[in-house]
Ligand SMILES: O=C(O)CCC(=O)C(=O)O
């Protein structure tokens with residue numbers, strides 16, 4: 001256990017740390033910003049980061065204590081200023097709901113956390129859906145560019161024939177324009193109704209297969225799955241949606257959770273009294289007042305993280321609507337989520353996200369805030385997702401095996417503001 005200084009694992013990590021950091025001068029980096037500093041702090045393998053500054057709302061819930069104690073990783077329920085808000089249950093019969101509490105983060109207006117909103121069973125359903133039903137044709141994944149994936153999907157093929165070999169796509173002679181490997185920083189024009197036609201007319205060259213991809217078994221390829229697209233097709237090279245491509249339906253299990261979340265939040269309690277300069281008067285518009293009725297997700301991404309993966313600080317600004325709620329569902333191992341402000345110079349707030357937690361990013365301040373996931377916390381898979389669970393009669397076993405070293409994040413957005421017709425805008 002890495003958190004125990006007398007363990008051999010800790011001593012090995014300490015030796016490795018001294019060896020790899022001996023000659024490094026960390027203070028001369030010209031790109032240093034408070035956001036980068038926080039990323040570096042939470043990425044550190046040795047010594048393991050101190051999480052006492054991280055918001056950990058699971059500590060308010062006695063039913064989660066056993067899982068938390070088992071893992072050792074723990075933040076604090078009062079690390080940042082929060083305001084508990086009421087949820088509206090009347091609109092929809094709770095379906096996926098676990099715990100029904102919600103907290104607004106006072107210093108980031110529009111940021112709402114709903115700890116353990118997704119029930120244990122619904123978490124398993126969403127993980128199954130992500131791997132088996134969603135990460136396959138016609139939804140694009142990071143692997144499509146480089147491999148000829150089975151039509152029935154990589155995951156289902158892996159379950160029936162883990163040793164089957166997947167062939168790489170033949171290398172192309174074209175110059176690489178867009179490599180959908182790990183996510184990279186590409187600076188893009190912030191989308192808005194006025195830049196819409198510019199976005200639709202920007203060329204979206206297709207990505208080029210790697211010249212190095214080798215034949216590989218499905219069992220080896222599964223952990224390399226990094227993302228799968230939801231809804232409108234996203235073009236990674238330009239960081240713009242490709243509206244020329246057919247929009248796929250948002251999977252019903254994803255959509256249901258998102259609607260349930262947005263319809264149950266009393267937005268009046270989030271924005272009603274929030275006259276802050278960060279919102280710049282937007283809270284006085286009527287937009288948020290209709291979200292319970294008008295919100296409809298149409299795009300997004302499923303992120304598949306292995307323990308060593310991270311997602312660097314970024315702003316999701318490709319959506320034409322820059323204020324509509326983005327709903328983000330955490331599944332599997334816990335993670336540190338950082339949310340800052342409109343630039344990397346704002347010191348970010350660290351939040352410990354555990355399986356079943358939901359983050360909602362809404363309004364102009366929060367939707368355009370830098371955020372990222374510097375760290376997946378190893379060994380934090382909750383018991384109800386681990387093999388020990390007999391409720392599902394053994395069918396969960398391969399999922400448990402995958403999830404032991406993984407975190408899945410379902411990140412759902414609304415590209416178009418309600419009332420915006422892309423066909424009219426294009427004409
Ligand atoms: O994994 C997460 O919690 C956040 C993912 C995210 O920010 C994104 O997909 O844009």
Ligand SMILES: [Fe+2]
Pocket residue numbers: 314315316371
């Ligand atoms: Fe994001």
